[in-house]
Amino acid sequence: MTDPAPGLGDLNARSRAVFRQLVETYLETGEPVGSRTLSRRLDLNLSAASIRNVMQDLEALGVLGSPHVSAGRVPTHLGLRMFVDGLLEIGDVSEAERQSIDAAVGGAEGDLAAVLDEAGAMLSGLSHCASLVFAPKSESAIRHVEFVGLAPDRALVVLVTEDGTVENRLFAPPAGMTPSAMREAANFLNATLQGRTLAEAAEAVTAAIAARRAELDALAADMVERGLAVWSGEASEGPDRLIVRGRANLLDGAQDALDLDRMRQLFDDLERKRDLAQLLDLAAGAEGVRIFIGAENKLFSLSGSSLVISPYMNAERKLVGAIGVIGPTRLNYGRIVPIVDYTARLVGRIVADRSAGRRKG
Missing domain, CATH: 3.30.450.40 (GAF domain)
Known part of the structure; x- marks a missing residue:
């Protein structure tokens, strides 16, 4: 069983003052902070020797560390977390x-x-x-889908989402794709997907194709599935x-x-x-x-x-x-x-x- 992480409640007023000043000085300079620097900055009438004793106690708690052979100390990640959670003063945007x-x-x-x-x-x-x-992408609803033919073996599927993003992907359309089938595929997707997120699209399209297979041109159905496949594989990737x-x-x-x-x-x-x-x-x-x-x-x-x-x-x-x-x-x-x-x-x-x-x- 590991010991619980130290908190500000483990520090007395003097230790807390030394710890706060040391961390603030370190964040300002990026350099290890020594006892003499702290004695000049602290208004506690503490000698450098007394401050060194406090720093040793803080190091024993695991909130300070000694890099290399420097006489100064730096806050550990544990110490920084304690400072951020309990002592950090958040300013205002200027x-x-x-x-x-x-x-x-x-x-x-x-x-x-x-x-x-x-x-x-x-x-x-x-x-x-x-x-x-x-x-x-999965968090933004789809506003519009469009197919653009570029060549017999290349087409572009354009996706516009409700957050204003416009993105496109190249894919290979089915052989013999006609402009009318391309328009039919786009109209079908827009009617089916508008207002849905990309994460919801695949299931909705599969169900809609199954329900309307008889009225949907075979080429258009193939186009729909290919176009959606370009995007749906990415929807689950974060x-x-x-x-x-x-x-x-x-x-x-x-x-x-x-x-x-x-x-x-x-x-x-x-x-x-x-x-x-x-x-x-x-x-x-x-x-x-x-x-x-x-x-x-x-x-x-x-x-x-x-x-x-x-x-x-x-x-x-x-x-x-x-x-x-x-x-x-x-x-x-x-x-x-x-x-x-x-x-x-x-x-x-x-x-x-x-x-x-x-x-x-």
């Missing part, structure tokens, strides 16, 4: 930051992908870290659209070869989209911003990174996606949390407004 986000994200034209791209670029720039923005901006910020912040290797591992995981569906589920379970530190999420455990992430919703309060910042564990959490929260809320309002506008139209 007026300048608010105006920058409003101008970039609120002024983005085009479909939702353009809004998300602007949101990611803005978050990366404001945080000096990398941003991660993604949304699962987030499909993933935008990562500001990778160079993480590489610039790497302090040694080990840090670089960890960042490359993180980028590889992101490219493969490992565990992102699980991460989205965790974000969706929160009303606001969530913070994952180091090994708390296996996607980032190898890179020693932290993630500040918030879901964004549509007008029906259904999950549309999530938006966040990835960076070193020494993030300025108090500043980044409100920026992520404000951006996610703005994106959610834009999604809701566009959906309402389409319904009125």
